[in-house]
Amino acid sequence: MDVLDVARWQFGITTVYHFMMVPLTIGLGILLVVMHTMWVRTDNPEWLRMTRFWGRIYLINFVLGVATGLVQEFQFGLAWSEYSRFVGDVFGSLLALEALLAFFLESTFLGLWIFGWGRIPKKVHLAALWAAVIGSIVSAYFIIAANSWMQHPVGVVTDDATGRPQQVDFLAVLSNNTALAAFSHTIVGSLMVAAALLVGIGLWHLRKRRLAGLSPDDVDHAVWRRSVRIGGYASLIAFVLVAITGDYQAKLMYQQQPLKMSSAEALCETEAPAPFSVFAFGKVGSNECDDVHSWTVPALLSYLAHGDFETAVPGVNQLQEEYSAAYGATYPDDPSFGDKAGEPIDYTPLLAVTYWNFRLMIGMGMLSAGVAAYALWSTRRGRVPTSRIGVYGSLLAVGAPFVANAAGWIFTEMGRQPFVVYPNPDVPREDQVYFFTAQAVSPGVSAAEVWTSLITLTVVYGALAVVELWLIVNFVRRGVTTSDGAPTPGHTPDGDPDADVTPGSASTRRADDDDVLSFAY
Amino acid sequence: MDLQTVWFVAVAVLWTGFLLLEGFDFGVAALLPVIGRKPADRHLMLRSIGPLWDGNEVWLITAAGAVFAAFPGWYATWLPALYLPFVLVLFGLIIRAVAFEWRHSHHTAQWDSTWTNVIVTGSLIAALGVGAALGGTTLGLPIDGDGIRVGGAFAGVTWAALLGGVAVLAYSMVHGAVFLALKTEGPVRVAARAFARRWSLVAAVPLLAWAGLVQLRSGTTVTAVLWLVAALAVLATWASIRLDREGPAFTAWAVVMLASAATVFGAVYPVVVVSSIDPAFDVTIAEASVSDYTLTVMTWAAGVGLPVVLGYQAWTYWVFRKRLTAEPETPATAAGDTVTA
Numbered sequence: 001m002d003v004l005d006v007a008r009w010q011f012g013i014t015t016v017y018h019f020m021m022v023p024l025t026i027g028l029g030i031l032l033v034v035m036h037t038m039w040v041r042t043d044n045p046e047w048l049r050m051t052r053f054w055g056r057i058y059l060i061n062f063v064l065g066v067a068t069g070l071v072q073e074f075q076f077g078l079a080w081s082e083y084s085r086f087v088g089d090v091f092g093s094l095l096a097l098e099a100l101l102a103f104f105l106e107s108t109f110l111g112l113w114i115f116g117w118g119r120i121p122k123k124v125h126l127a128a129l130w131a132a133v134i135g136s137i138v139s140a141y142f143i144i145a146a147n148s149w150m151q152h153p154v155g156v157v158t159d160d161a162t163g164r165p166q167q168v169d170f171l172a173v174l175s176n177n178t179a180l181a182a183f184s185h186t187i188v189g190s191l192m193v194a195a196a197l198l199v200g201i202g203l204w205h206l207r208k209r210r211l212a213g214l215s216p217d218d219v220d221h222a223v224w225r226r227s228v229r230i231g232g233y234a235s236l237i238a239f240v241l242v243a244i245t246g247d248y249q250a251k252l253m254y255q256q257q258p259l260k261m262s263s264a265e266a267l268c269e270t271e272a273p274a275p276f277s278v279f280a281f282g283k284v285g286s287n288e289c290d291d292v293h294s295w296t297v298p299a300l301l302s303y304l305a306h307g308d309f310e311t312a313v314p315g316v317n318q319l320q321e322e323y324s325a326a327y328g329a330t331y332p333d334d335p336s337f338g339d340k341a342g343e344p345i346d347y348t349p350l351l352a353v354t355y356w357n358f359r360l361m362i363g364m365g366m367l368s369a370g371v372a373a374y375a376l377w378s379t380r381r382g383r384v385p386t387s388r389i390g391v392y393g394s395l396l397a398v399g400a401p402f403v404a405n406a407a408g409w410i411f412t413e414m415g416r417q418p419f420v421v422y423p424n425p426d427v428p429r430e431d432q433v434y435f436f437t438a439q440a441v442s443p444g445v446s447a448a449e450v451w452t453s454l455i456t457l458t459v460v461y462g463a464l465a466v467v468e469l470w471l472i473v474n475f476v477r478r479g480v481t482t483s484d485g486a487p488t489p490g491h492t493p494d495g496d497p498d499a500d501v502t503p504g505s506a507s508t509r510r511a512d513d514d515d516v517l518s519f520a521y
Numbered sequence: 522m523d524l525q526t527v528w529f530v531a532v533a534v535l536w537t538g539f540l541l542l543e544g545f546d547f548g549v550a551a552l553l554p555v556i557g558r559k560p561a562d563r564h565l566m567l568r569s570i571g572p573l574w575d576g577n578e579v580w581l582i583t584a585a586g587a588v589f590a591a592f593p594g595w596y597a598t599w600l601p602a603l604y605l606p607f608v609l610v611l612f613g614l615i616i617r618a619v620a621f622e623w624r625h626s627h628h629t630a631q632w633d634s635t636w637t638n639v640i641v642t643g644s645l646i647a648a649l650g651v652g653a654a655l656g657g658t659t660l661g662l663p664i665d666g667d668g669i670r671v672g673g674a675f676a677g678v679t680w681a682a683l684l685g686g687v688a689v690l691a692y693s694m695v696h697g698a699v700f701l702a703l704k705t706e707g708p709v710r711v712a713a714r715a716f717a718r719r720w721s722l723v724a725a726v727p728l729l730a731w732a733g734l735v736q737l738r739s740g741t742t743v744t745a746v747l748w749l750v751a752a753l754a755v756l757a758t759w760a761s762i763r764l765d766r767e768g769p770a771f772t773a774w775a776v777v778m779l780a781s782a783a784t785v786f787g788a789v790y791p792v793v794v795v796s797s798i799d800p801a802f803d804v805t806i807a808e809a810s811v812s813d814y815t816l817t818v819m820t821w822a823a824g825v826g827l828p829v830v831l832g833y834q835a836w837t838y839w840v841f842r843k844r845l846t847a848e849p850e851t852p853a854t855a856a857g858d859t860v861t862a
Contacts, residue, residue: 056626059622060622060623060626062622063618063619063621063622063623064619066575066618067614067615067616067618067619068615070582070611070614070615070618071611071615073582073585073586073589074585074600074607074611076589076596077585077589077596077597077599077600077601078600078601078604078607078608079601079604081596081597081598081600081601082597084589084593084596084597085593085594085597087593088589088590088593088594088596088597088811089593089811089812089815090815091589092586092589092590092591092593092596092811093590093811093815093818093819094590095586095589095590096583096586096587096589096590096591096819097590097819097822097826098586099579099582099583099586099587100583100586100822100823100826100827100830101822101826103579103582103583104576104579104583104830104833104834105830105833107575107576107578107579108575108576108579108830108833108834108837109833110575111571111572111573111575111576111837112572112837112840114571114572115571115572115841116840119840120840159812166812166814167811167812167814167815167818168814170814170815170818442597442601442604443667443669444601444602444669444670445601445604446673446674448674449604449605449674450604452605452608453604453605453608456608456612457608457611457612460612460615460616464615464619467619467623468619468623471623471626471627474627475626
């Protein structure tokens, strides 16, 4: 593999990994704000326990997201220096603003929330969590605006001297319709991740308590039950929103990147009306569209793309020809294209990747919503499910929305190849700004260096994933009957949620656990 | 002042802010094996930086982001030239961040000491690495006329880079010691004071040498005066510690960094990447910068955003201003604190 391929693998691995933590941070943050706010409003100890239990998981996960996010920022300069030079006038400012307007908010107020238990007034403490979670959401907006500009560059003209895009309308970059669609879809997708966690863990604890013959009248039972109910409703509501935003995004993508969508549907020839492919067979991996055959629903794709059952949808073969005519059949014979110089350009993204990731995304989202519906049904009117399959299935399905999120991003990022900055079709051809991935990699960096960092990061990330999972599983198994439900000095809630803690248990092992820092440190 | 100069100053301020703020948490972490003899002491030391390190680290993300945003030509030359050293810094920052949080997520002595060691290692790597990167860009990297590194993966790790690394680490250790003396009570405070008293003069030498070299290469009268201010501030720090005056010592030691960084950035201006091969290959702000339109947009955003950020960060420091002791706090004292805050 040459530098380009290694650098792409590195970007893919580190980004997909980073995006395991991010949706959980965003989604759980939103649910945590609800729990903490309810506690401050009602003084009900159940809400306090929930805030502390889910808050702990939030923090274990948050820090890994922060740590791996560092790699994301530096990677643009390290491995993709030509990309950084090319898009510098637009892209860098979005990252800088993300740090200035979002990361400071997030990290400063999260520190205040962790260490503020009992130190600052209750409402100020709650406001700190609000600020931190708003910070995460603002951060998501900026980074998605940056990504969406790569998918659909707006607000720029070509600088004649350098040939690079020059920003002329910052507000157009911020209000890019691609960004609005992707942002709303990502936020509700993140909510599904957190909701599935609440459902899976809550059901598992409820069943365990019931099998152990524990009373359904205490605080713990209420905590798990409420977690399942909130998670179930949040998941279903989020799923509806995911579908609506996804539909909007798909229609937009048919205008902006038709090749991505047609290859996601394995639609080879332009058809009117166009059928929707349910399941493909034949040689999907061959990247020759005509080798793929699928079971289809007539005319549905026309509806998904354009909102009626008649309009033609362009096929991969026609689009490939159109793009070759517009942007060249071969890469320019220029050293900046590395090994690709003079080679033919394939404008069709890898069919197998786009096709199956698109289906994986939708399928896993539906599965997760189904589990949420099951959870709500099985816990209706105070019931506790005993079905081993149902409960363990729900626990396993915690992974489904994670997979859906990752698949969605792999689809959208791989689907825009061979461009790293995709030409905007709303702009006349001669004014379009675009950049091939093959031009983007750092020219002075050797394959050996990128291999070294790829291997190092992969090994470190793998090790950290093991520790993170182990910590979360350990913590989840212990449940809420530890110091995490302990009343905080100055915050003593009504009732005594900690009555079942016995001396010598985890909560009393360390003397300093009882101080104000016990929550996280 | 033109906008490019404004943003050069802004970037310099962000890096200096990072070195000042993250400097003391790097330092406290590096001092864990030196003055944190007992687990309770180490725990106290970590508590002193616990609520602050993550906010401090955002200064690094913002500084790097501002380089990318204002001077992509700097970003795209500097980072690939030091590819593997930067990856090492990232590695250090990653393990350090997770160690801070995970250390307290499980309770055994073994777990505790393992993650404490990870914090120490990660902080050492990060302080050395960031210092080396800044030393490299201001003292010289082997880049050719296209801004591409010549001479293989480790060609960027020059003596100049090493000087920068040692300068930042040494500065941070004394900075951390003075911070601990100011922030804690008991044996940690005593040991931190002793450390600062013994090492403050020596620890300033590499930093002053770095600033002095940039000054000799391209300094002005103003930056020469700044260098002298830095040198005098070292003496003031040393004298304050001798007199057991921790507040003035902390201020004077902060001035050491402020004046040294001002010397370095002031003397190197308008160059952002110095080429060790040929001064004609130096990358200047004019070559590296984005358009005036983008700089204007960012100036507005930073003008509104930065004061707010500084306001709430200062407020957090104020909330956590109390001296820490190793004894567990009683509910009564904690509740009393709630009333005053």
